[in-house]
């Protein structure tokens with residue numbers, strides 16, 4: 001699949017639920033309106049769509065959410081998708097998770113063929129963690145990370161940079177993550193969906209964070225690339241990689257290779273644009289996948305060039321109305 005800007009689409013991110021056991025302040029309101037369960041694709045339908053994409057050249061899948069591991073029976077989907085890993089099939093099946101359920105699932109993930117996971121962790125401080133997630137217990141996440149490492153998973157930590165919240169923690173998080181063989185990626189908050197707080201208050205440009213970190217650490221530019229939007233530096237003192245995802249201070253769209261499926265079967269063509277295609281209709285309209293295949297081709301043919309996220313006082317409304325938990329971050 002090649003989009004109108006010559007980008008090859010080989011990566012599908014699949015949000016299996018919009019629900020979550022946390023309520024991160026930059027992601028959701030305290031009482032989000034979750035989708036009615038009846039609107040969700042079944043796990044079998046998600047598998048059918050994934051397979052249709054694989055026939056068109058997608059070779060990497062990432063399962064996300066909401067919190068993917070709180071969807072009932074999600075492991076059965078992951079186990080079925082895992083059987084497609086191999087030559088001519090998937091190169092990689094991965095997961096983005098808040099880590100809270102990893103103590104239960106880490107070993108099964110490895111058995112299903114998952115080799116690495118991204119775990120979101122904005123702070124290791126129990127009180128701050130509770131404030132960011134509104135009620136989460138960081139000890140569960142830390143136990144989840146231990147379980148993942150013990151099971152042999154490679155773990156990358158994703159940290160959203162939040163002004164006045166975790167901005168003094170990055171050096172400590174870096175030493176801790178690299179000390180345990182985990183890479184760390186810092187992410188700027190993106191203006192997605194309504195939240196209770198003020199995004200301008202939360203927004204911390206990573207250019208500033210990088211400048212501050214370079215007073216404590218030697219940051220060497222690398223050409224390390226995972227096919228994603230992060231730019232990586234190697235940290236001289238720890239030997240580990242530090243990534244920066246900077247949608248606001250640096251546009252990362254030129255190399256975009258991905259599209260995103262929601263748990264209701266909507267295909268979003270760009271994280272920061274409203275352009276979408278309904279795949280649930282064509283999927284349910286027939287038992288063969290011809291209509292589904294046509295709908296996918298039609299959608300890829302209109303993938304937009306990029307997003308135009310801005311966070312400042314003049315742009316009070318989010319760039320897109322859906323939250324990251326809807327599209328799958």
Ligand code: SAM
Nearest residue numbers: 027065066067097098120158189190324325329
């Ligand atoms: N629940 C899982 C988790 O937290 O990893 C998976 C879904 S979550 C939506 C995926 C990632 O998106 C997390 O790393 C989270 O911190 C990030 N995220 C959520 N809302 C965001 C926003 N408005 N701006 C930037 N990152 C966001």
Ligand code: SF4
Nearest residue numbers: 020022024027066098
């Ligand atoms: Fe849940 Fe992940 Fe959103 Fe936090 S960022 S509320 S863990 S979906």
